[in-house]
Amino acid sequence: MAVEATEAQPLGKAVKRKEDPRLIRGQGRYLDDIVLPNMLYMALVRSPYAHARIRGIDVEEALKVPGVQAVLTGEDLAQMNLHWMPTLAGDKQMVLATGKVLFQYQEVAAVVADSRAAAEDAAQKVQVDYEPLPAVVDPFFALTPDAPILREDREEKSNHIWHWEVGDKEATDAALAGSPVRIKEVIRMPRVHPAPIEPCGCIADYQKATGKLTWYVTSQAPHAHRTVLAMVSGLPEHMIHVISPDVGGGFGNKVPVYPGYVCAVVLSLKLGRPVKWVETRTENIATTNFARDYHMTAEIGATEDGRVTALKVSTIADHGAFDAAADPTRFPAGLFSIVTGSYRFPVAFAEVDGVYTNKAPGGVAYRCSFRVTEASFLIERAMQTLALKLNMDPAELRRRNFIQPDEFPYQSALGWTYDSGNYESTLNKALALVDYDRLRQEQKERRERGELVGIGLSTFTEIVGAGPSHTFDILGIKMFDSCEIRVHPTGKVIARLGTRHQGQGHETTFAQIIAHELGLTASDVLIEEGDTDTAPYGLGTYASRSTPTAGGAAALAARRIRQKAQQIAAHLLEMAPEDVEWDGSQFVAKGLPSRRVSMAEVALAAYTNVPPGMEPGLEATYYYDPPNLTFPNGAYVAVVSIDRGTGQVRVERFVAVDDCGTVINPMVVEGQVHGGLTEGFGIAFMQEIAFDEDGNCLAPNFMEYLVPTALETPRWETDRTETPSPHHPIGAKGVGESPNVGSPAAFVNAVVDALSPYGVTNVDIPMFPWKIWEILKTHGLAL
Amino acid sequence: MDNGKRQSVTVRVQINGETREAAVESRTLLAYFIRDTLGLTGTHVGCDTTSCGACTVLLDGVPVKSCTVLAVQAHGHQLETVEGLEQDGKLHPLQQAFWDNHGLQCGFCTPGMLMTALALVRQEPLADEETIRRAISGNLCRCTGYMNIVKAIRQAGRTVAQTQEV
Numbered sequence A: 001m002a003v004e005a006t007e008a009q010p011l012g013k014a015v016k017r018k019e020d021p022r023l024i025r026g027q028g029r030y031l032d033d034i035v036l037p038n039m040l041y042m043a044l045v046r047s048p049y050a051h052a053r054i055r056g057i058d059v060e061e062a063l064k065v066p067g068v069q070a071v072l073t074g075e076d077l078a079q080m081n082l083h084w085m086p087t088l089a090g091d092k093q094m095v096l097a098t099g100k101v102l103f104q105y106q107e108v109a110a111v112v113a114d115s116r117a118a119a120e121d122a123a124q125k126v127q128v129d130y131e132p133l134p135a136v137v138d139p140f141f142a143l144t145p146d147a148p149i150l151r152e153d154r155e156e157k158s159n160h161i162w163h164w165e166v167g168d169k170e171a172t173d174a175a176l177a178g179s180p181v182r183i184k185e186v187i188r189m190p191r192v193h194p195a196p197i198e199p200c201g202c203i204a205d206y207q208k209a210t211g212k213l214t215w216y217v218t219s220q221a222p223h224a225h226r227t228v229l230a231m232v233s234g235l236p237e238h239m240i241h242v243i244s245p246d247v248g249g250g251f252g253n254k255v256p257v258y259p260g261y262v263c264a265v266v267l268s269l270k271l272g273r274p275v276k277w278v279e280t281r282t283e284n285i286a287t288t289n290f291a292r293d294y295h296m297t298a299e300i301g302a303t304e305d306g307r308v309t310a311l312k313v314s315t316i317a318d319h320g321a322f323d324a325a326a327d328p329t330r331f332p333a334g335l336f337s338i339v340t341g342s343y344r345f346p347v348a349f350a351e352v353d354g355v356y357t358n359k360a361p362g363g364v365a366y367r368c369s370f371r372v373t374e375a376s377f378l379i380e381r382a383m384q385t386l387a388l389k390l391n392m393d394p395a396e397l398r399r400r401n402f403i404q405p406d407e408f409p410y411q412s413a414l415g416w417t418y419d420s421g422n423y424e425s426t427l428n429k430a431l432a433l434v435d436y437d438r439l440r441q442e443q444k445e446r447r448e449r450g451e452l453v454g455i456g457l458s459t460f461t462e463i464v465g466a467g468p469s470h471t472f473d474i475l476g477i478k479m480f481d482s483c484e485i486r487v488h489p490t491g492k493v494i495a496r497l498g499t500r501h502q503g504q505g506h507e508t509t510f511a512q513i514i515a516h517e518l519g520l521t522a523s524d525v526l527i528e529e530g531d532t533d534t535a536p537y538g539l540g541t542y543a544s545r546s547t548p549t550a551g552g553a554a555a556l557a558a559r560r561i562r563q564k565a566q567q568i569a570a571h572l573l574e575m576a577p578e579d580v581e582w583d584g585s586q587f588v589a590k591g592l593p594s595r596r597v598s599m600a601e602v603a604l605a606a607y608t609n610v611p612p613g614m615e616p617g618l619e620a621t622y623y624y625d626p627p628n629l630t631f632p633n634g635a636y637v638a639v640v641s642i643d644r645g646t647g648q649v650r651v652e653r654f655v656a657v658d659d660c661g662t663v664i665n666p667m668v669v670e671g672q673v674h675g676g677l678t679e680g681f682g683i684a685f686m687q688e689i690a691f692d693e694d695g696n697c698l699a700p701n702f703m704e705y706l707v708p709t710a711l712e713t714p715r716w717e718t719d720r721t722e723t724p725s726p727h728h729p730i731g732a733k734g735v736g737e738s739p740n741v742g743s744p745a746a747f748v749n750a751v752v753d754a755l756s757p758y759g760v761t762n763v764d765i766p767m768f769p770w771k772i773w774e775i776l777k778t779h780g781l782a783l
Numbered sequence B: 001m002d003n004g005k006r007q008s009v010t011v012r013v014q015i016n017g018e019t020r021e022a023a024v025e026s027r028t029l030l031a032y033f034i035r036d037t038l039g040l041t042g043t044h045v046g047c048d049t050t051s052c053g054a055c056t057v058l059l060d061g062v063p064v065k066s067c068t069v070l071a072v073q074a075h076g077h078q079l080e081t082v083e084g085l086e087q088d089g090k091l092h093p094l095q096q097a098f099w100d101n102h103g104l105q106c107g108f109c110t111p112g113m114l115m116t117a118l119a120l121v122r123q124e125p126l127a128d129e130e131t132i133r134r135a136i137s138g139n140l141c142r143c144t145g146y147m148n149i150v151k152a153i154r155q156a157g158r159t160v161a162q163t164q165e166v
C-alpha cells in the first residue's frame, strides 16, 4: 500500500511517517533478522568477578561441543595485537581480557559455532581460573592511597584518569565569598543504562575472494564505525562496507564499538564465514556503555533579592574500568559547561575528575548531548535549593535570572554563544497551561489537610548539534554531516545522509525538508541512511545532532539543486536565469506568473534537454559544517503527591513546553517529547545500575533494572514555543533529548517542594518509594 | 547435561492460518522457532527473559511471551503473529491506528505491542485507558512514552466495535 500523498510544502506539517508501513507489518529488517548463507554464531565468555587475575583459560572441553568452530581468547588476540582497542574517548579498552579482568561480565573468550545454542553451550564449557582481587566500587575510595591501582597497563600509577576544568576559579571564589546568600548542594546522577529494546549486535561477513568485509551492525554512527574498524583491524577502509539496518532504539547505546564486534570481525576474517553476534539483555545492560555516574557538588552565590552572582561545580566522574565515553575529543566531560543553564551567571567555574573503578566502561550520552543531562540536572536542582534558601517562588527566581531575548547571541561565563531563546515566554506558557497560581493555592489547602503535594519546575537550556569543526571532532574526524540528493528524470528523489536514525523518523522529516525546498511532496523523496558504500560520510545520529547538522546539509544540498534547476528552468522558459524566480514551489518568469515550470519538468530536462554547455544530471552533495551549536530550551512543570503510607510518588500532572526552533513535523516532535519525558521519569524514579561492595552488578536485567511501563508512565501535556535558530538553514534546533535532559530535575524539585516544609532540600534519584518512605519516617510523616 | 546429542522433535503449528511443520531440538524456544525455523522475523526478541514483551504472539488467541514458551508446547496449536494482521491487502485497524497516531518510533516493540492489543480489542474493544495500560504493561517501549500507543488502541477498538471485523 502506497504512502499517502502529502501536501505541497510539507515543512511544519504532521506528515505521517514513511517508515511505518513496513514496521507495522513486521517487515522491518533489524540486525537479528538478517541471515546469511553459511553463517556462524558467536557467544562470549564473561567474567563472574569484578576484579580478578586470570591464571589460565582451558578451552579444550568447549572445542569438543558439536558444532563449535573456534574459541578465541585474549592471548590469541594478543598475537595479532588486537587484545586492546582504542575507545572514542582516547583511552583503550580490552577486547578479550589478558592478565586481569576489571569488571563483572567483562569479555574473556569468544566461542563460535554452527548455531546460537551450540555457541552458548560451549561458552559454558570454557574453564577460566580466576584469582579474585579486591574490587574498587566507590569512585571516591578509588582516589585514596589505599585503593589498589586498577589499570596496570598505564604509566600513571593512579585511578585518576583526567582533570578537566573551565571558567575563572579565582573570580568565582571571590564572587562566592562576597555574596550575601550562598547555597551548596551535593547532587548525584547515578549510573543508568539506555537499554533500547533491541540489544546490540553485528554480523561480520568477510569474503576471502574479494577481500571485502561487510559488517552489519546496530550502529548509530556507521561511517565512524567503519573508520574505527579500519584503524583497529588494518583492513583498508574501502574494503569495509558497514550496513546499519533498521535499528531498534539507540539512545546513545549504539554509538561505541564493543569488544563483541571486534571478536566477530576477527573470527570472520579467520574462518572466512559470516559470524553473527547478538547480545543478551544482561550483556546489554551489564557491559555495554552506561551513562551518568556523576557525583557533583554545586555552589551558587546570590544577592538578597535573588540575582545569581556565581556558580561553582566540582564533580567526580566514575568511568568504570575504561574511559569509553563517546565524547568529542576535546571534551572529556562532554558539554558539561552548559551548566550555567538559562541564567545570567557573571562568573562560573566547573571541574570534573574522571576516575577508574571496577565497573563496566562508559559513559555514553544517554539521550543527551554529552553530559548535558548532568549539567541541566545540577543547575535546575541547585536553583531549587536557592529558591528555598531565599524563600522565593522558584518561578520568580528564574524570571529574575533568565538571559533576556535581546541578549542573544549570549556569551555564557563558560564560553558558549547561545543562539536564541525567549525563556520567559516559554515559562509563562507552561505556567499558564498548568494554572500555576491556582495550583499554589490548592497546594496550600491540601497541605493544611496533611497532604504532601509538590510543584517542581525546570527551565533548562540544552546545547546540541555537535558540531562546528573548529571545536568538535571524534578521533580527529570533524563533526560535520552530509546529504547527497539525486533527482531522477521523472522528478522523484533519493537522498542519502551520514546520519542513522533509530526511530526518530528521519525517513519522513528529512524528506519533508528536501521536498519543501524542491517544491515536491514528502512521498516523492526516498531517504536512505546507514549504508557506508552509498551514503556520504557523516558522524551519525546522537546528541540531537541530526537535524542541526544533517538537516542543515539536506536543506543546503536541496538549495544547490535549485540553483542548477533555475538555469534549466530559464532555458525551458527561454529567459535569462535572473529573470526567473522560485515562488516556493515552482520556477516562475518574473512579472509573467502564468509562465512557470515545475521541478519535475526541470528534472526531465536535466537529462533530456540541458542548456548548451551545461553538464547533464541533477544531483548535489553538501557537507554542512555548522557555524555554531543550537540551544533548544524548555519549561517543565511537575505536580506530585506523596503517599504517606507507602512513600509512593504520584505524578498528578506534567506540563512540558519545548522550544526547539522551527518544527519540521509537529507529530514527530511530540512523539520525541513523550519518549524523552518517559525516560526522564524512569531516571528520576526507577532506573539505576547499582553494585554491591564486591562489584557485582545488581541490576543486570529488566527484573532489577526497572524501566517505565504503561502503568507508571504519567500522561504528558505538551506544547511549544518556536524561536528559530538564527544560524541554522531552516531555523531548527533538535529536540530528541530535551525532554530527557530537562525532566529529571522537575520531578525531584516537585518531590523536594512537597517535603521542603519539613526541612528537606534534596532527595537522591532514583526516588524509589522505600527511599521516600525513609525520609517520611525520619520526619515523622510516615503513616 | 549436554552430551552433544540433542533430541529432535517435530513441531506442527497453525500459524496465521497456515499449517507449518519442522523438526527442531526439543529445547527450542517458540520465539526462535517462529523467527529462525519458520522465517517470520516480525516477532522480535528483546530480553529472552519474559520481561519486555517484544516477542508476544497469540497462542490459541491468548498473548504469550514466545521467548518463554517451548516450541513443543505450541505443537498442535494455533499461533498468530504480526505477519497475519493484514488481510487481503488491508491493514488491520490496529496497524492503521498505530500509523495514524504515531504509535511507534523504532518499531522494535511494535509487533509484540500489536499482538497484545489484538487480544484486548477482540475481548473488549471499548476498553478504557486504564484497562489498556494494564493490558500492555508487559510490553516495554523505550521510544514512545505509551501515550500514542494507548490512543491508537482506543481508535482501533472503536473501529473494531463499529465493524465487528476482528
Ligand code: FES
Residues within 6 Å of the ligand: B044, B045, B046, B047, B048, B049, B050, B051, B052, B053, B054, B055, B056, B065, B066, B067, B068
Ligand atoms: S524477548 Fe520475550 S519478553 Fe522479552
Ligand code: FES
Residues within 6 Å of the ligand: A197, A248, A249, A503, B103, B104, B105, B106, B107, B108, B109, B110, B140, B141, B142, B143, B144
Ligand atoms: S517504538 Fe521503539 S521500543 Fe517501542
